[in-house]
Amino acid sequence: MNPQAPVYVRAEDDAWLTMVWYRFYAWRGRRPFWAGLFTLFSGFPIAYFPYADLRLGNLSLAMATTGGAGALIIGILLITLGLALWFQQAIRVFAGVASILLALVSLPVSNLGGFGLGFVPAILGGALALAWVPGQPADEAPADGRSAAVDLGKAETMAGPHGVPGQRDTETPAYASETTAHADGGRNSAG
Template sequence: MSPESTGQNKHNLTVYRRGFRTWRGNRPFWAGLFTMLGGAPIAYFPYADLQLGNMTLAMSTTAGAGSLIIGVLLITLGLTMWFHSIVRVFAGVAAILLALISIPVANIGGFVIGFLFALIGGALSISWAPGEPQPEEEAPHTAPLDKQQPESEYAEGALHGATVPPQQPGDHGTASGYGTSSGYDGGTHRAG
């Protein structure tokens, strides 16, 4: 392998990581993740079999179908928060309601683990708001160095407190006439 290949792979990893960070920042990522993590134990525990030596402990309940539906809906709401963040408030409220319903239906909300994750995910989804794009700051426009020096005796007098006669139209070399023949004063405004 050549030394360039390591750097190139490192660069690709950095690009993917920055892309993921940008994607994650434009949506309620943590809300969706917590909601999906809450749906997994709620859907899993009613169908899980725990082996303790030769003994099998089954958690199946009569409301196993309800637990599966609640868990799948929470996972779907978590994905909705990621990929359709415009409905984040609805998804958050629905996640909180499903988490509360899972307490009596799904083994005390997936043994409280799923309940807490879904509750936190729903609350995060409701409270998330998209960031405002920051305006680009423009560099201050300054006159070129040769234009910062006074161009006439009137300008030198103006710097030392003397009065300056008013500029006449077409007079481009006076104290206040930093403009050029094109009518611009060196800044972003037109000379008047």
């Protein structure tokens, strides 16, 4: 999708919906959205299943365990971590590690991590949080004020034959001097 392409709206009623979508799309792109979503949704089955009473006709299945309070705490913490990933991107590494550890603890505490319905999204959300890195917009220049074309040209001039890097601009050539050690035991070849 080209961000500079014109947006054609068929009716006036759709204009606000299009604007809301683009604002959400921009908001989602500046944060670990999918990591937060998976972590947020993983907390619900982990907290729910220890307290659930399933009824199949006259048959009642109670899944209450002694770790019901622990499962509730793990579920609430995962929901909180999911929201924190959306609104506090700076803690993404902590939230990712914490959600993975909470998912692992939920296996023995909360009916195999909510029968896998909470465990798998928590692991996935934690991994996505650890992998997410804030990006730099493509139209921004590097911090030192040079353009990207200058950096590209410099990279091409540094490359030697067959793409092997050559000498950097900051390096001085290795000329023989009295202070450099040589293969002949450190003796100067001139004298």
